[in-house]
Amino acid sequence: xxxxxxxxxxxxxxxxxxxxxxxxxxxxxxxxxxxxxxxxxxxxxxxxxxxxxxxxxxxxxxxxxxxxxxxxxxxxxxxxxxxxxxxxxxxxxxxxxxxxxxxxxxxxxxxxxxxxxxxxxxxxxxxxxxxxxxxxxxxxxxxxxxxxxxxxxxxxxxxxxxxxxxxxxxxxxxxxxxxxxxxxxxxxxxxxxxxxxxxxxxxxxxxxxxxxxxxxxxxxxxxxxxxxxxxxxxxxxxxxxxxxxxxxxxxxxxxx
Amino acid sequence: xxxxxxxxxxxxxxxxxxxxxxxxxxxxxxxxxxxxxxxxxxxxxxxxxxxxxxxxxxxxxxxxxxxxxxxxxxxxxxxxxxxxxxxxxxxxxxxxxxxxxxxxxxxxxxxxxxxxxxxxxxxxxxxxxxxxxxxxxxxxxxxxxxxxxxxxxxxxxxxxxxxxxxxxxxxxxxxxxxxxxxxxxxxxxxxxxxxxxxxxxxxxxxxxxxxxxxxxxxxxxxxxxxxxxxxxxxxxxxxxxxxxxxxxxxxxxxxxx
Numbered sequence: 001x002x003x004x005x006x007x008x009x010x011x012x013x014x015x016x017x018x019x020x021x022x023x024x025x026x027x028x029x030x031x032x033x034x035x036x037x038x039x040x041x042x043x044x045x046x047x048x049x050x051x052x053x054x055x056x057x058x059x060x061x062x063x064x065x066x067x068x069x070x071x072x073x074x075x076x077x078x079x080x081x082x083x084x085x086x087x088x089x090x091x092x093x094x095x096x097x098x099x100x101x102x103x104x105x106x107x108x109x110x111x112x113x114x115x116x117x118x119x120x121x122x123x124x125x126x127x128x129x130x131x132x133x134x135x136x137x138x139x140x141x142x143x144x145x146x147x148x149x150x151x152x153x154x155x156x157x158x159x160x161x162x163x164x165x166x167x168x169x170x171x172x173x174x175x176x177x178x179x180x181x182x183x184x185x186x187x188x189x190x191x192x193x194x195x196x197x198x199x200x201x202x203x204x205x206x207x208x209x210x211x212x213x214x215x216x217x218x219x220x221x222x223x224x225x226x227x228x229x230x231x232x233x234x235x236x237x238x239x240x241x242x243x244x245x246x247x248x249x250x251x252x253x254x255x256x
Numbered sequence: 257x258x259x260x261x262x263x264x265x266x267x268x269x270x271x272x273x274x275x276x277x278x279x280x281x282x283x284x285x286x287x288x289x290x291x292x293x294x295x296x297x298x299x300x301x302x303x304x305x306x307x308x309x310x311x312x313x314x315x316x317x318x319x320x321x322x323x324x325x326x327x328x329x330x331x332x333x334x335x336x337x338x339x340x341x342x343x344x345x346x347x348x349x350x351x352x353x354x355x356x357x358x359x360x361x362x363x364x365x366x367x368x369x370x371x372x373x374x375x376x377x378x379x380x381x382x383x384x385x386x387x388x389x390x391x392x393x394x395x396x397x398x399x400x401x402x403x404x405x406x407x408x409x410x411x412x413x414x415x416x417x418x419x420x421x422x423x424x425x426x427x428x429x430x431x432x433x434x435x436x437x438x439x440x441x442x443x444x445x446x447x448x449x450x451x452x453x454x455x456x457x458x459x460x461x462x463x464x465x466x467x468x469x470x471x472x473x474x475x476x477x478x479x480x481x482x483x484x485x486x487x488x489x490x491x492x493x494x495x496x497x498x499x500x501x502x503x504x505x506x507x508x509x510x511x512x513x
Binding site: 123 | 298300324325327328330332334335336338339340341342351352355356397400404
């Protein structure tokens with residue numbers, strides 16, 4: 001049966017299966033692609049270092065907003081000193097990983113999809129196969145792994161800059177004591193809270209990188225096909241990030 | 257050999273042989289499946305029935321590993337060159353060597369420069385593919401195709417979109433590669449003039465079959481209508497000028513009614 005006549009649920013299941021098989025192919029080639037560390041380092045640089053400015057700027061603004069909103073709310077209960085805790089928990093558990101993943105999908109994810117899609121459209125992937133070189137090993141696996149490693153690091157940078165953004169508002173503008181801001185944060189934030197954010201960013205890294213390379217590798221080899229694949233990367237990654245976020249938050253909530 | 261896409265026969269009962277050490281040309285109008293034929297030879301697609309043999313090995317029954325081993329003995333020149341755009345000319349030519357061998361860097365350098373020199377582009381080693389003209393890109397792709405010293409070189413439409421000088425250069429290179437390296441060459445093209453100069457054997461394909469074969473000289477004297485239309489570049493003939501359509505007069509009247 002062709003994909004064209006499948007009902008929507010069947011097509012969705014078929015697609016999930018195809019993505020799963022593709023992930024299996026990538027994982028099987030990762031040990032081999034680690035043999036060429038220069039390829040991996042280049043991809044971590046592409047996906048990570050090149051997204052650093054946008055991620056740090058966003059982290060700063062989100063931290064500042066959290067500082068303002070947290071101060072505004074806590075002041076009503078006479079707990080303005082606790083604003084550091086609000087900023088830290090908001091960033092580490094939720095906004096750091098989620099906003100970073102959404103930014104990653106828009107910046108690095110689209111770049112990965114369009115790059116691989118264009119390589120396909122210009123016969124570069126076929127040329128590799130003709131040179132007896134496996135494109136999944138040389139093109140897809142390093143890019144997938146690069147994104148997977150870069151996203152948690154970016155999320156960490158986002159949260160760190162965000163904490164200083166919160167301090168910039170709460171301490172410098174609103175007059176909260178600097179010691180109270182940091183020490184209350186230190187007392188209230190547990191390792192469990194940090195690890196929740198880390199696990200989320202690892203899961204988002206897997207999802208966003210996989211979607212980006214899958215869409216690029218399976219794009220129709222035309223200008224329109226690459227454009228559509230790039231759009232799908234952003235849409236699918238964003239929805240998937242929010243869905244995974246809910247599932248993981250619920251799981252951590254149940255186990256806490 | 258039979259090959260179908262979506263039930264439509266692209267090749268039906270095709271029977272061709274490219275002889276070792278010679279330049280064999282597959283000609284035919286656009287859309288006759290010339291590129292598909294190359295995909296069959298290289299194992300990118302598999303024949304529905306029949307047999308495709310390269311070096312005596314049945315391509316369609318090879319495992320992925322065996323197929324990759326076979327492809328290491330083949331070089332292919334793509335229509336647009338298909339150079340890797342994120343690395344420079346030197347690295348493009350070195351790419352197969354780095355992927356398949358553990359040669360020291362000094363030897364890789366020697367090999368890459370030798371092959372680039374053979375196509376006249378040693379001086380362009382550090383240019384990126386975006387800085388090359390169409391003809392230069394194809395010459396670099398040719399250097400990359402021969403860097404592993406293949407036994408067979410496959411050219412897919414090597415003359416498309418080239419100016420006369422670049423065309424002449426590519427023509428000469430195909431001949432040189434064949435003579436100097438003893439490579440078996442398969443050229444797919446519809447440029448009759450150029451093929452006539454270099455091909456030892458020619459096959460004219462049309463509608464999934466070989467309609468004529470022989471040397472380019474023999475084909476040019478053929479009395480077959482298909483051959484005369486193709487070799488003479490006639491607009492109408494067995495390959496009709498008009499795409500199948502309803503009666504002209506009836507259709508015009510219908511639309512004004």
